Amino acid sequence: MTMEKKLFFVAAVFLNFTFLSCERDTKLYQTEDEEVINDEGNAESHDNSDDYTWDNTSEIPVLLNDNSIVCNAIGVSIDESTLTITSAGTYNISGSLSNGQIIVDTEDEDIVRLLLNGVTITCSYNSPIYVRNAEKTMIVLQEGTQNYLTDGITYTYAESDDDSNASIYSKDDLTIYGKGSLTVAGNFNDGITSKDGLIIESDLITVNAVDDGIRGKDYLIIKDIELTVICGGDGLKSDNDEDSSKGYISIETGTFTITADGDAVSAETDVLIAYCEMNIISGNGSTGSVYSTTSMKGIKANEIISIDNGIFTINSTDDAIHSNGSITINEGTFEIASGDDGIHADADLDIIGGYINISKSYEGLESAQGNINIYEGEIFVISSDDGVNVSAGSNSNRPGGTKSSTSYSLNIYGGYIAINSKGDGLDSNGAITISGGTIIVSSSELSDNNAIDYDGSCVVSGGLIIASGTSRMNQAPSTSSSQYSVSITFSSTQKAGRMIHIESTDGSQILTVKPKKSFQSLVVSSPDLKKGTTYNIYQDGSSTGSEENGLYTNGTYTAGSKYSSFSISSMVTYVN
Template structure:
């Protein structure tokens, strides 16, 4: 029989901001360190600690383990040799099976078994089997068109499978409209668990509402499915799983959806393989709880002219967690490309997004542990109450803030957009970079936090903003602590950080594409990077910068400034936590 796996406890995400432990207090740096994880005592002898990476449960494996496991009918659970034939013939049909009845253009299957449907029917196929029955429908060059109902309706059964016969071309279409209280309101509608497999093709026209819908689990194992729906494309109320196949969905509403809100272990969408190409008027993937991608290729265009588009269609939307740990995900969305009312975790794969608002947004925590995350276009690139980058490659382009740690309850007085800042008050959010490679090109703040910023590892390159206007390349209301890694900045204002690691900075002008080099007194290149925007200031901190040493800064090979470590030449201001600016040596 179908596989039912054990129920696991759901992740519990705190409503309060999920902060990492320890913030660095203001203090003097004493020596260079390649990957320092503790700072020296501050001037008031208060011991300081650096931020650490939290080992959270935002991996795809942890998220899926916290959910109900899915019911699926595997291909090896039934045999094609056992199939009873059903011949479809215009407005009628015929079969030798006692489990099949024909009443005009309605074909009804009343018992468990395997049934092969071939031919064309201007009518309706109904599965009304016992509640413990497993029913398999083999579509073998079947065309089913219903004028006043669903094409295939499952009113009762335990589990139902639709198998697309090898080499077959199949199609289903339904009524152009449904009554508001109609239960069956999709071209294929199942009041049971539904699995789709096989190697044939299936064209689905959901003229009146949804394309394929199940009130329980909907699983696609294989097959080539092309679906056009007036509202939602694929909807599994308890869950929707895509393990394989080639799926193309055009939907006026949500393209892929799970909307169970009564059970916290259900309402999730999981993609483990195959190819999904979705164009939607509303959200591309809409999950009441979790949206999880561990494999396959997912391409989403959210906010099309398909139908009744939402005011804010999102690419991938989840109520609890978005976990992207594999596969290739590409999203274009009118609103947020990736959005969670809880948290977002990226632990692998390739994620490329373009957005009319935030590239990747989480109300609580956004963490990137591995993989490639690229925000091609956005207002704010990455945004969450807490942002933690510990690995992978992150590339952000934004018209406002690049990476923003901000809560939804604060109001912005720093000139940023998005969730908002808290003026000069540290409201507890934290942006942590402890590993990986990060590139940010921002018109607004490059790295921004309403709380604090901690950099302990990785390589970070920030370009912009190209003009001051209240924006800062690295800006926070609390401490900006650098205790490891490398950070390159070509922006409009300078940063005066705390932390153990040394730095150099100067007011130096340049244009997008210019190469900035920092050399020591012996002429050895300490750092080099290319600016993505025009700039008026340069900042660098890395493990080879020595306390009190002299350094030269050149733009395109032309000497622009000679600076001493820890001194802002020609001044500037960092964020509130930077202790101001103005050309003096830090305390």
């Protein structure tokens, strides 16, 4: 990528985020009693570097002894197998409880640290660890230790405590940190829940829950972790819907394995991923029924999804990546199989780079009320409907929906895009602009779909476009383009895999291609097509070149039978 392109891409992303931040009335300052708001419009977390350091000599030892607890500190109370911490401090906890509970309930403004030093707690009647009240609580998993928390299938509540619903439950800000391991069983409802903010930075955590796996209501921030979540609800969740600066999920790095009956990752506002390796199964995978009252998406947000990099394997019943706002993918490797859309944004969808392989989808890439901008990257789509779709202006993106022109557009600046679709290949209810890249489309064999379908204009100024499909509704690029195109309509339907070759009369090769589906039309736009030059079209024959997605490169073509000839005299040449 040239430096000019890089600067353009950065500027485009900056403008996109600026617009969305303005929409959400975000602040970049702090006044008295207000929380700091960061550049994405999200409230700053409760994280503080001082939380991670303490004087070891000040640790308060706590011994869990099956049905009893030993602790001689002043700031605690013990009732058989229940420990209630009423003073801030650092508590070094070891041992096990067969049916007990640790409660944090303090008015102190300092942090409460619970150092889990090989702890096993089973609580049949409530949360094994319950933060009722605290300025901030940190659970520290001591290095080299294994820790286990299990709740029961029913809870018994005191009059004032009727909302705890997770094995680890906090009404206030909570951090889980350390180089030990933690295994959590949420048999009643959730695995880990904070009603405020939740930060997790730990080596190894496993959660198995009947409902949501991990929930931070105000925000969920996860760093440097190996995390496994199996749950009957959502895997990772932040759902504050009363404050537009909250309800976000931020992932900085880690390895995630999430199997969720609902959404694997679900944020009320934003999902921000710097880097992670994520393996997701949501719902019943791509073979499940999309038509359900339960949302079964892979990664979902209501505002922004921003993925800077990572390795993602997503098998989802509903959309694999879905935002009711915008999506930006800067880099990353994506292996996607979806029962619905591969990547769906209600607003703009920006792909700056990366490798995206959508092996199964209803529609591969879709924007419902915005633009799709593809700058660089490798994109492969197999879809049962449209491959890439800017659907604004359509009453329905399902069969039978009506369409009308819109101001939104599909813009392709570069990259490598290969589409194998049962519907339209490239579809925009507005305009299409293409200025670079390689685009190969094998579209529907049905006569009511196009390889290229647009309601406004399709302006081509660069790149290589090869689009095969039916002839009934065939569309070529617009005459306002600055790069020459040819639209070939064959006298009969050509079988899938039939070789087509185009070269000039002096032997300069334009392309050799074998479309993946049967076809009667072939649209080609190439910078090698020159005005005033005559070209021959051949069928069959052979090529010594390397084939990828039906296109042969770097080889010698041995001629089959000549089909027709044409000369370039205008921006679009039609061959019938």
